Amino acid sequence: MSDPNNIIEMNNVGIRYGQGPEILSDIKLALPRGSFHFLTGQSGAGKTSLLSLMYLAQKPSRGQISVFNHNLSFANRDQLASLRRRIGVVFQDFRLIEHLSAFDNVALPLRVSGMDEREIRKRVTELLTWVELDAHMQDQTSILSGGEKQRVAIARAVINRPDLLLADEPTGNVDNIIAGKLMKLFVELNKLGTTVVIATHSDKIINDFAYPRLHLQNRGLHIYYPSDMSALGGVHV
Numbered sequence: 001m002s003d004p005n006n007i008i009e010m011n012n013v014g015i016r017y018g019q020g021p022e023i024l025s026d027i028k029l030a031l032p033r034g035s036f037h038f039l040t041g042q043s044g045a046g047k048t049s050l051l052s053l054m055y056l057a058q059k060p061s062r063g064q065i066s067v068f069n070h071n072l073s074f075a076n077r078d079q080l081a082s083l084r085r086r087i088g089v090v091f092q093d094f095r096l097i098e099h100l101s102a103f104d105n106v107a108l109p110l111r112v113s114g115m116d117e118r119e120i121r122k123r124v125t126e127l128l129t130w131v132e133l134d135a136h137m138q139d140q141t142s143i144l145s146g147g148e149k150q151r152v153a154i155a156r157a158v159i160n161r162p163d164l165l166l167a168d169e170p171t172g173n174v175d176n177i178i179a180g181k182l183m184k185l186f187v188e189l190n191k192l193g194t195t196v197v198i199a200t201h202s203d204k205i206i207n208d209f210a211y212p213r214l215h216l217q218n219r220g221l222h223i224y225y226p227s228d229m230s231a232l233g234g235v236h237v
């Protein structure tokens with residue numbers, strides 16, 4: 001089924017929790033390599049749930065998913081683990097290792113990949129400085145503010161230039177100036193080849209960047225391209 005130019009494909013996908021009703025139904029989606037999409041929808045529409053399928057944390061209740069041209073129905077644990085290493089994730093609730101410093105959280109993916117410690121120091125320092133956390137590099141993340149934790153989580157997700165970046169409300173805890181700067185980071189990463197999906201409630205961000213929008217509504221997924229965004233009218237995100 002899969003087109004080699006697509007990083008993610010979903011067909012007839014449903015998601016449900018336990019014995020409850022489906023929260024998303026008949027999802028059909030193809031994300032081309034190198035694309036950039038926003039993911040929108042009211043609170044509870046299923047954005048985090050859809051992202052959790054994309055980062056392989058959850059299986060659909062039905063349908064087929066392929067990620068990096070691997071049909072997940074046939075992937076074993078080792079294959080899933082190796083696919084997951086190509087995905088950077090910014091979780092809505094950050095999921096930092098709270099007893100480690102900001103530096104060590106961001107260094108983690110590089111250490112796992114076996115990079116030289118001197119190179120790690122250089123890259124992590126550069127990125128944490130860019131997100132304006134140079135003064136907090138050695139702070140244990142448990143003491144950081146919400147917006148600071150969010151920036152550590154973003155730095156950790158992008159430090160090894162993943163093939164796919166999935167970010168769940170990555171600018172929800174920062175002011176407009178920092179949000180603009182973080183968006184610039186995602187845009188630059190995308191220009192280097194990373195496929196990006198960003199869940200957001202921010203009208204400002206969606207309006208400032210002319211990327212297509214995956215919109216979840218009534219358990220379904222609708223795609224809007226920048227030229228027909230006006231068709232959305234007053235849809236609240």
Ligand SMILES: Nc1ncnc2c1ncn2[C@@H]1O[C@H](COP(=O)(O)OP(=O)(O)OP(=O)(O)O)[C@@H](O)[C@H]1O
Binds near residue numbers: 041
């Ligand atoms: N682990 C879970 N167990 C049961 N129900 C869940 C679970 N996670 C999510 N849900 C339900 O699935 C629906 C979609 O939730 P989800 O977190 O995906 O929405 P969202 O679009 O990310 O919302 P928000 O904008 O508030 O983050 C909600 O009705 C939620 O209650």
Ligand SMILES: [Mg+2]
Binds near residue numbers: 047048049092168
């Ligand atoms: Mg969510």
